[in-house]
Amino acid sequence: MENNFMIATQEVLENIYDFNEAEVRFHILDPLIRKLGYHNGNEVYLKLEEKLRYPYYYIGRKNPKKDLPIGFPDYRAGLKGARGSFIVEAKAANVDISVQDVEQAHSYAAHAEVGANYFVLSNGLETLVFQTLSGPNHAPIIHLKISELDDRFHELENVLNPINLARLCKVNYDLKLKLGDGLRSAVEIRSGEYQMAAWDYRIYVDGLDFTAQLKPNFSKLDEQLETLRRNFELRVGEGNLFRDADGRIKAFIKFTGATKNNEESMKLIGLDRMGFSTTEQFLSHDPDGPTVFESSNEYMIAKGTKIPPMFGAALPIDLDVNIDVYVKTRMYLEGNQIKGDYLALSAYSMQIPGTRQLRLEVDLSGTANLRLMV
Incomplete structure (x- = not known):
C-alpha cells in the first residue's frame, strides 16, 4: 500500500x-x-x-x-x-x-x-x-x-x-567483445538524423527503361523528393548497436517521419524501423575507411490501402504494390557519435491492367549521424 x-x-x-x-x-x-x-x-x-x-x-x-x-x-x-x-x-x-x-x-x-x-x-x-x-x-x-x-x-x-x-x-558484467575502442559490446542509440542530399529515379515498363517518356507524368514525385531534399530530415527516435550470438555487429533503428503523414506511411509499410548488419569485426574510427552496414527488406501494400502523402489526406492506392528496399551506410566513430553517409535504393513494382509491369526505382543519398548513450 x-x-x-x-x-x-x-x-x-x-x-x-x-x-x-x-x-x-x-x-x-x-x-x-x-x-x-x-x-x-x-x-x-x-x-x-x-x-x-x-x-x-x-x-x-x-x-x-x-x-x-x-x-x-x-x-x-x-x-x-x-x-x-x-x-x-x-x-x-x-x-x-x-x-x-x-x-x-x-x-x-x-x-x-x-x-x-x-x-x-x-x-x-x-x-x-x-x-x-x-x-x-x-x-x-x-x-x-x-x-x-x-x-x-x-x-x-x-x-x-x-x-x-x-x-x-544491479550489476551486469559485459564479457563480450567490444564494438570498438571506447565502447562496450552493446550501446544505445539515443537520437540521430539521416539528411537527404540527392535523389534520382527511373521508370521501367515490362523491364524497359521509359524514364524519359514517362517522367512528365511523375511531376508530383519530383516536387515531393525535392521538398524532402531541401527541407526535411529523417529523424532517428531510438535504437541500439550490439553483437549477436555469432559475434556479428548489428544495429536496429527506429525512425520518426519528417511529417506526421510521412511517419504514418512509414509505419504502414514497415519502414519505421530497420535492422542493419556488418561483416566487419569492429566499428571504424577512420573516415577514410568506414564500417559498412547493409539492410534489405521486402514489403507488399494491398490494393485499396490508404497511403498518407507527405501533406494532405490519405488516399487509397489502386493497385497491389511490391516494395524492395536496400540501404547501405558507411559509418565511423567520432566521440559518442557515429557519422557517415548512406545510399537507399527502393523499387516499387505493380501490375498495370493490360498485363504491363511497372517498376519505379528511387535512389536517395545523403549523410547520417547517430548519437550514442555511452
Whole structure:
C-alpha cells in the first residue's frame, strides 16, 4: 500500500528550527524511511546505530581489545540477499551540514562492513543524497529543503525505494567483445538524423527503361523528393548497436517521419524501423575507411490501402504494390557519435491492367549521424 502521509506537516514546519538531532530523527527521518518502504521484513532490512568496529581504510590484522570502533551510522537500510543499501546520518536543525559531516557519512557508507551505494545527510531543514562511489567531494545527486520534501519526495523514491534501489544497483558484467575502442559490446542509440542530399529515379515498363517518356507524368514525385531534399530530415527516435550470438555487429533503428503523414506511411509499410548488419569485426574510427552496414527488406501494400502523402489526406492506392528496399551506410566513430553517409535504393513494382509491369526505382543519398548513450 502506498504511503501518502505528509512528513513536513504544519506542526513540523513551525517547530523544526528548534529540533535537536533526536527530534530530527523522530519527526523527519523515521517517517521518511518508512515512507520509502523500509521496515524489518522479508525483502528489506533497517538497522539503527549500527556499531562499526574498524575504520574503512584499516589494513592489517585487527585487535578487538585495542582497536576502537569508528562510529555509529544512525540508519542503514537495504535489500536482503541482494545488492543495494544506503546509510542515513542525522544532524540538529541548528547545525549546518559541513564538509566534515559529508566526509564522516561517506566513511560510514564506504566502510568494509557496510558497502552502501548511497549516503544521506539531513538536519531536517535540508536532506541531501550522495553516491558513495563519487566520493565525499562530489555534489549531492538530490538536495531537498524541508518546504519541498513532500512535493519532491518522488526524487528520493526514484533512487532509494526498494524497487528502484535494486534496479540501480544491479550489476551486469559485459564479457563480450567490444564494438570498438571506447565502447562496450552493446550501446544505445539515443537520437540521430539521416539528411537527404540527392535523389534520382527511373521508370521501367515490362523491364524497359521509359524514364524519359514517362517522367512528365511523375511531376508530383519530383516536387515531393525535392521538398524532402531541401527541407526535411529523417529523424532517428531510438535504437541500439550490439553483437549477436555469432559475434556479428548489428544495429536496429527506429525512425520518426519528417511529417506526421510521412511517419504514418512509414509505419504502414514497415519502414519505421530497420535492422542493419556488418561483416566487419569492429566499428571504424577512420573516415577514410568506414564500417559498412547493409539492410534489405521486402514489403507488399494491398490494393485499396490508404497511403498518407507527405501533406494532405490519405488516399487509397489502386493497385497491389511490391516494395524492395536496400540501404547501405558507411559509418565511423567520432566521440559518442557515429557519422557517415548512406545510399537507399527502393523499387516499387505493380501490375498495370493490360498485363504491363511497372517498376519505379528511387535512389536517395545523403549523410547520417547517430548519437550514442555511452
